[in-house]
Amino acid sequence: MIEISGVSKAYGAGKARVMALNDVSVSIAQNEFFTLLGPSGCGKTTLLRVIAGFVDPTEGTVTMDDDNLLALPPHRRPVNTVFQNYALFPHLTVRQNIAFGLEMLGKPKAEITETVEEMMVLVQMDGMADRQTSQISGGQQQRVALARALAPKPKVLLLDEPLSALDFKLRKSMQIELKRLQTETGITFIFVTHDQEEALTMSDRIAVMHAGSIRQIGPPREIYDQPAERFVADFIGDTNFLPVKIITAQGSEAQVELGSGKRIAARVNKEHSDGDATTLAVRPEHARVVPEADGLMTGRLCNLVYFGTDTHYHVDLDDGIRFVVRVQNNTDMARSAAQGDRIGVTFPAGIGQVLRD
Amino acid sequence: MAKTTGFDIKRQYGFTTIAMICFVSLYLPVILLVVYSFNAGSSVAIWEGFSLQWYRSAWANDQVQEATIRSLIIAFWAALISTSVAVLAALATTRVRRFRGYSAVFAAINQPLMVPEIVTAVALLIFFAGIKVQTGYTGLGYLVVAHSAFCIPFAYLPIRARLQGMDLTLEQAAADLYASSFQVFRRITLPQLWPGILAGAMLAFVISLDDVVITEFVKSAGQDTLPTYMLGQLRRVVTPEVNAISTVLLALSVTMVIAFFFVTRIRK
Numbered sequence: 001m002i003e004i005s006g007v008s009k010a011y012g013a014g015k016a017r018v019m020a021l022n023d024v025s026v027s028i029a030q031n032e033f034f035t036l037l038g039p040s041g042c043g044k045t046t047l048l049r050v051i052a053g054f055v056d057p058t059e060g061t062v063t064m065d066d067d068n069l070l071a072l073p074p075h076r077r078p079v080n081t082v083f084q085n086y087a088l089f090p091h092l093t094v095r096q097n098i099a100f101g102l103e104m105l106g107k108p109k110a111e112i113t114e115t116v117e118e119m120m121v122l123v124q125m126d127g128m129a130d131r132q133t134s135q136i137s138g139g140q141q142q143r144v145a146l147a148r149a150l151a152p153k154p155k156v157l158l159l160d161e162p163l164s165a166l167d168f169k170l171r172k173s174m175q176i177e178l179k180r181l182q183t184e185t186g187i188t189f190i191f192v193t194h195d196q197e198e199a200l201t202m203s204d205r206i207a208v209m210h211a212g213s214i215r216q217i218g219p220p221r222e223i224y225d226q227p228a229e230r231f232v233a234d235f236i237g238d239t240n241f242l243p244v245k246i247i248t249a250q251g252s253e254a255q256v257e258l259g260s261g262k263r264i265a266a267r268v269n270k271e272h273s274d275g276d277a278t279t280l281a282v283r284p285e286h287a288r289v290v291p292e293a294d295g296l297m298t299g300r301l302c303n304l305v306y307f308g309t310d311t312h313y314h315v316d317l318d319d320g321i322r323f324v325v326r327v328q329n330n331t332d333m334a335r336s337a338a339q340g341d342r343i344g345v346t347f348p349a350g351i352g353q354v355l356r357d
Numbered sequence: 358m359a360k361t362t363g364f365d366i367k368r369q370y371g372f373t374t375i376a377m378i379c380f381v382s383l384y385l386p387v388i389l390l391v392v393y394s395f396n397a398g399s400s401v402a403i404w405e406g407f408s409l410q411w412y413r414s415a416w417a418n419d420q421v422q423e424a425t426i427r428s429l430i431i432a433f434w435a436a437l438i439s440t441s442v443a444v445l446a447a448l449a450t451t452r453v454r455r456f457r458g459y460s461a462v463f464a465a466i467n468q469p470l471m472v473p474e475i476v477t478a479v480a481l482l483i484f485f486a487g488i489k490v491q492t493g494y495t496g497l498g499y500l501v502v503a504h505s506a507f508c509i510p511f512a513y514l515p516i517r518a519r520l521q522g523m524d525l526t527l528e529q530a531a532a533d534l535y536a537s538s539f540q541v542f543r544r545i546t547l548p549q550l551w552p553g554i555l556a557g558a559m560l561a562f563v564i565s566l567d568d569v570v571i572t573e574f575v576k577s578a579g580q581d582t583l584p585t586y587m588l589g590q591l592r593r594v595v596t597p598e599v600n601a602i603s604t605v606l607l608a609l610s611v612t613m614v615i616a617f618f619f620v621t622r623i624r625k
Contacts, residue, residue, distance in 0.1 A: 052533060053532075053533075054529055073532075074529070074532040074533055075532045075533070075534075075535045075536055075537055076535075079533075080533055080534065081529075081530070081533045083526050083529075083530055085524070085526060087524065087526040087527050087529070087530035089527060089530070089531070089545060090527075090549070091548045091549060100531070100534050100536075100544075101534035101535055104531075104534055104535035104536045104537075104540060105535050148534070149533075149534075152534065152535065
């Protein structure tokens with residue numbers, strides 16, 4: 001539906017030239033919840049603003065249903081934005097804010113009234129239509145901003161970190177709410193966030209961005225379980241990085257040799273040659289703590305950190321690497337080891353991911 | 358926030374004395390002016406009891422009436438014209454990408470603040486004299502044009518400050534919601550700009566009302582404004598009538614300045 005191809009945006013010139021976006025290509029499907037995830041300054045907001053029309057790319061094309069979006073000024077693009085600070089019009093009431101886009105489109109009065117009511121119900125703000133925007137809470141402002149952007153029924157809704165100003169509980173409930181809205185309205189959502197959990201909860205697909213380019217695109221599970229490179233593995237969730245040597249690699253399967261000398265099967269995305277030294281990523285919750293004799297690797301338990309639902313075992317492996325194991329607090333293991341004990345660490349074959357160099 | 362360490366000017370030796378001298382020299386003459394406007398006698402230096410007679414005589418004075426009406430007409434048009442120009446100038450210097458010569462334009466707009474007023478006055482006198490000879494027109498138009506010109510920076514500064522303080526994402530949000538540039542201005546920018554426009558207009562009005570130098574040079578015979586009329590009176594005999602007129606002008610300015618202060622503090 002939206003095709004972004006070869007989009008670059010440079011600021012400044014000469015030595016001061018900074019690439020905010022560097023050759024970004026992605027295609028986003030109809031009715032998809034698509035998330036741009038990355039740390040601040042990675043270019044995710046710039047990409048959103050390119051789609052909205054507030055930033056002109058230096059190179060590349062953006063099309064929607066085969067129409068060239070870049071040729072249209074912001075007010076002609078069939079996309080609406082939910083701004084990070086909501087950008088509600090302070091001199092208008094809640095109702096007038098929501099009606100604004102419809103009025104600008106020249107819709108008949110009766111239709112505007114009806115749609116505004118419909119939107120107020122959709123975002124659960126009915127009964128607040130005549131409030132001033134300064135008289136409602138942050139969470140309610142958020143809902144009004146959503147309703148305002150959804151009212152003109154855009155083909156695509158752009159959301160620029162809309163939940164970042166809300167407190168934790170409200171953010172959680174809004175995450176579920178947003179997903180519901182997207183499913184109910186059938187509108188394509190392009191969502192920008194730096195919060196990996198938010199991205200994993202809501203998205204159909206995630207694009208992880210770093211330094212102006214997209215590093216990996218895929219469904220949340222794939223991004224989490226099969227990170228393509230160190231940045232992605234590190235940015236999303238916690239990860240143990242182990243130096244390994246490829247023994248044999250075939251298709252998506254590889255035999256790798258760990259620092260301890262033991263061998264195990266792992267997943268691989270890219271062709272690696274036999275004998276390559278590379279890095280294996282293992283999620284802390286995929287690993288287990290076992291008696292020293294049963295360990296794939298062995299070491300000394302140097303720290304136990306209690307997190308309520310689970311406990312983190314910090315193990316100093318014999319080859320000097322710090323390895324973290326996350327254990328749910330419903331097994332006996334949670335109490336059987338003490339700080340300073342020698343223990344073993346293991347993880348199932350095929351669960352580790354060989355990273356791109 | 359209370360600062361416990363560091364430099365605090367209030368603790369410096371002599372601070373209070375200097376502050377008092379400043380306040381006294383600023384306000385004592387004004388207070389005396391106001392007090393003697395209520396003098397029963399005809400002196401501006403010897404107190405002879407309370408009376409409102411100088412207010413009555415000023416009110417009944419045809420020349421004062423005429424000058425007052427003339428002043429108000431000029432100030433009204435000058436405020437209207439200079440504020441309209443100032444709005445356009447403020448938009449052109451805040452809602453565009455920074456361009457070459459931006460500083461020059463900014464300096465040009467604020468030129469009346471920097472050029473000595475007497476120079477502008479002489480220049481206008483010569484310029485308008487030429488036009489008078491060519492056209493034969495001798496009406497209030499010259500004063501209105503002259504006042505409008507030097508009022509522009511006073512109207513411009515509060516409007517520009519308001520525009521700069523505005524959240525630009527509001528205008529983007531409106532554009533995102535299908536508003537054309539003109540609709541963005543009319544529906545979003547202008548409603549929020551009103552306090553700035555009002556403040557600018559009030560400031561321009563007061564500045565115009567108060568002007569002596571340029572008016573004195575530009576006015577034709579029989580076109581005295583209140584300030585130039587008062588100046589003319591002082592050359593002959595000083596009576597508390599001048600004090601009374603000044604007090605009324607003072608009250609008007611103070612009211613306007615207070616209103617200006619509140620208007621510029623309106624958030625929405």
